[in-house]
Amino acid sequence: MPPERISGYNPADFPPFAVTVDVVVLTVTPEGLGTVLIRRGKAPYAGAYALPGGFVLPDEDLADAAARELREETGVRLRPAELHQIGAFGAPDRDPRMRVVSVAYMAAVPDLPTPRGGSDAASAELCTLDPGRPSRRYLNLAFDHHEILDAAVRHLARLVEETPEATRFCPRTFTLADLRHVYEAIWGTELDPANFRKRVLRSEGFVEPVGEKRLPSPGLGRLAETYRRGPARELVPPLRRPGTYFHE
Amino acid sequence: MPPERISGYNPADFPPFAVTVDVVVLTVTPEGLGTVLIRRGKAPYAGAYALPGGFVLPDEDLADAAARELREETGVRLRPAELHQIGAFGAPDRDPRMRVVSVAYMAAVPDLPTPRGGSDAASAELCTLDPGRPSRRYLNLAFDHHEILDAAVRHLARLVEETPEATRFCPRTFTLADLRHVYEAIWGTELDPANFRKRVLRSEGFVEPVGEKRLPSPGLGRLAETYRRGPARELVPPLRRPGTYFHE
């Protein structure tokens, strides 16, 4: 920017913008990929679902604001570095009331506690998504939150290809079937158990065997080895979705 | 956000933020990957290089603002959809003068005209980067523009893996060696000409033969086939960097 244009630093020198953060809380439940939505009580978009979020404080980092809103509205405590920025959404008419630029974050949360929190506790709901279909609908989302949610799911789908972050959705120790169900929920595809196993175990530092065995389903099937997350911070080579390697 | 907190819409109800856009103009020259930087004349960071950018207008879309700043400061005209958002940068102390949240965009520009433009015409320079080294330095960049530039280069490196966007850096018709030099500049690696050729031609719709031949270097080597960009909008499978497939 030309420095002379902002040399005064009078509030009148720049257009009045509000800056908010919206947080897409993604979790994996037995029903599939889920997210926390809040039902709006007032216009605009009264009765519609919306992402949790709120204003950034004057001296607050963007990621800190996202972590604070996440904590206040869902009770989930994550370090700001554990939140992934999705991008900025700032179309002039995205909020009919005033000009708002919102910075969206994605939070990968296991074992989501029953949504509780400050102001909108009663209206927070855990909704199940359908990541397999390209034309999925998110029941009446307010503002441009449909677009933000889409971008967050795409971000997560790519994140778990390249990092061990999918283990966040598993308990401290887990079976490879548990981990496979996480990938299936996020990618919306079915994976071959045998090939999934080989690819995960070949990826050095992804998971480590614990040494115990566990019954996969209650009273069904052979005992499965249990694992915990390994020290790797990224997967080389990535664990890509089927069909990303070869033609057809 | 709790609607009741912003029901008034008085400017005093929300913290005063300035919202700007910064544009990372990336181009490929015979010297390698290059970007347009502006030398700052005033404090803070007087004498340092900075990315072109400026305020978002009150009723302006973020991408429109980036396209406008790009046009005003470098004379390059791109549609807003051709700009890629890198993310939002809004640490509280990133600008010592006031609270600024900047939304960064990346523009892939061929044949960059000698940087000219409005206010800072004389001080705009085309600087060559070194994408191969992880510890590359960007000579004294102002604010957090080092971080933004890094993110933009990473974004471009991934973009050309999955889309035919690398052809933007080539003339309308080009040889495969031209295209290969673009990838080498962006990825900072050398590529095997024979294998590069096979992978590009196998990717359906990436390039189309024109039917003419051209001398690759002035007075050197065999005549090379020329191509133009094909209709594909994404590369399936992606044209990945070497080493992304196998171990070691």
Next chain:
DNA sequence: GCAAAAGTGTTGTCCGTACACCCATGA
């Protein structure tokens, strides 16, 4: 025994890499 799910092994096929080799051009 049966069903269910873990885990192992095999095979076919495709791809990436390296490298040799030939072709076409201008000097």
Next chain:
DNA sequence: TCATGGGTGTACGGACAACACTTTTGC
């Protein structure tokens, strides 16, 4: 004839996918 760079071909190994097969559990 030589150097330069485009284009073709081949050999090897790695990885993925599909699927058969064995193992281990509860009922």
